[in-house]
Amino acid sequence: MSEESVIAALRALADQDCGREAPEEVETLLLAAFRRRHAGKKLKVIALAGLAAAAGITMFFALPREHPQPVVRAATKQQPSTVAAAHAPEPTPVRAAGPKRQKPREIVTEFFPLMDVAPPFERGELLRVMVPASAMREVGLPVNEDRLGDRVYADVLVGQEGLARAIRFVSYR
Amino acid sequence: MKTMLKILVATGLVSALLAQGDAPRPFVFNWQTADFVSGQLISGPPVKGAPYSAEAVNETIQTLADGNRIVQHSSAMQYRDSEGRERREETSAMGAIFITDPVAGARYTLHPESKTAEKGPGAVFNITTNAAGVRGGRSGGVNVAISGPGSGIPATNQFFFVTAGRIDTWSGDAKIEQLGNMFIEGVQAQGTRTTTTIPAGQIGNDKPINIVDERWYSPDLQMTIMTRHSDPRTGETSFALKNINRSSPPPNLFEVPADYTVKTGPMGQAIHIERRE
Numbered sequence: 001m002s003e004e005s006v007i008a009a010l011r012a013l014a015d016q017d018c019g020r021e022a023p024e025e026v027e028t029l030l031l032a033a034f035r036r037r038h039a040g041k042k043l044k045v046i047a048l049a050g051l052a053a054a055a056g057i058t059m060f061f062a063l064p065r066e067h068p069q070p071v072v073r074a075a076t077k078q079q080p081s082t083v084a085a086a087h088a089p090e091p092t093p094v095r096a097a098g099p100k101r102q103k104p105r106e107i108v109t110e111f112f113p114l115m116d117v118a119p120p121f122e123r124g125e126l127l128r129v130m131v132p133a134s135a136m137r138e139v140g141l142p143v144n145e146d147r148l149g150d151r152v153y154a155d156v157l158v159g160q161e162g163l164a165r166a167i168r169f170v171s172y173r
Numbered sequence: 174m175k176t177m178l179k180i181l182v183a184t185g186l187v188s189a190l191l192a193q194g195d196a197p198r199p200f201v202f203n204w205q206t207a208d209f210v211s212g213q214l215i216s217g218p219p220v221k222g223a224p225y226s227a228e229a230v231n232e233t234i235q236t237l238a239d240g241n242r243i244v245q246h247s248s249a250m251q252y253r254d255s256e257g258r259e260r261r262e263e264t265s266a267m268g269a270i271f272i273t274d275p276v277a278g279a280r281y282t283l284h285p286e287s288k289t290a291e292k293g294p295g296a297v298f299n300i301t302t303n304a305a306g307v308r309g310g311r312s313g314g315v316n317v318a319i320s321g322p323g324s325g326i327p328a329t330n331q332f333f334f335v336t337a338g339r340i341d342t343w344s345g346d347a348k349i350e351q352l353g354n355m356f357i358e359g360v361q362a363q364g365t366r367t368t369t370t371i372p373a374g375q376i377g378n379d380k381p382i383n384i385v386d387e388r389w390y391s392p393d394l395q396m397t398i399m400t401r402h403s404d405p406r407t408g409e410t411s412f413a414l415k416n417i418n419r420s421s422p423p424p425n426l427f428e429v430p431a432d433y434t435v436k437t438g439p440m441g442q443a444i445h446i447e448r449r450e
Contacts, residue, residue: 117384120386122397123215123396124214125212125213125271126212128210128211129208129209151208153210154207160229160400161231161402161410161411162231162410162412
């Protein structure tokens, strides 16, 4: 997996997402976390700028925790996927009123192959697992140092012979 | 935990592989830190009129440099009825059960411990790969397209991955042998052996490396019932269906038990980013 292909995949994801907005609950969580970390600053403007950047060039990876403490960081030019947001797969509405929200949708990266000489794939399983974010770095995706231990969703394609063929990472919007 | 053990073993073996040459980036993955969430069967269009039940047995043998061996086993029960419904029971502490029902256009993941079931769309996976694993001149590629009623995903949103760019060169050295017919567990199967050679010097190897795949396909069951994958770098992995029973399994195996709570599964409709070659 070359760096170019990873960047191309991220750009494709960004192109696809450029017209979208994060779900309201994500925004709420991100703003709350940002305010905690940057109390006393012009939080709203910065947070919105961060969200805009995130919507354009990053993926949101689910980091489910029992007590989520979401953190948002503005993406840098060279590290487009370092923004992560805690977001439960089936979030509870946080606003009683307002426009009807769409059901969160999965967004997945491309599959990153795990074998160089693989037998034909006839049948198998696609297993959804939660893994440390460090797994993303292993396939070439940038992850902030302080978030390597966070949990992210991944799908592992396993052939019927038990060989893990590929992995992809999953986010919810 | 055998489900996780299976992929732990599988991925652990390929970790060393990934660390070599221009192969995919090293993927040092600790599956012991992975938590199973859900899953689904991936197979082609439903096979009708060929019911069976069997135990799927996987074995991985890794021989270390000092001669020591690491042997891992896992197994699962598999069922298919005459309408093409499928069920797979992981015989593990995790105990996940996967059901695909192409008739109802649904798939389920059952969690017996919590008596919950996750329901997902009954997508059909059109898997394009020939016996040699060569597609479009690339070896080892897998093309999985999600299509069919209920998937809600355009057929054009499909993903295809190749195992590594270098394979293009190696695939030219692939040698395919027909092994004839053989009865396995009472079922006739046709054997094919594919030997892929990594030439000397390609990944710093002094001598050529032969990677052997042996597959036995049953025309009656329309599926492969035994495989063997041997790679000197990682070891040998085998798969076989044992105790094959050709009678139709009980219908209730393909239904969600009445006392289960059904909810929408986490592996719902996904937006696939097609790789741009």
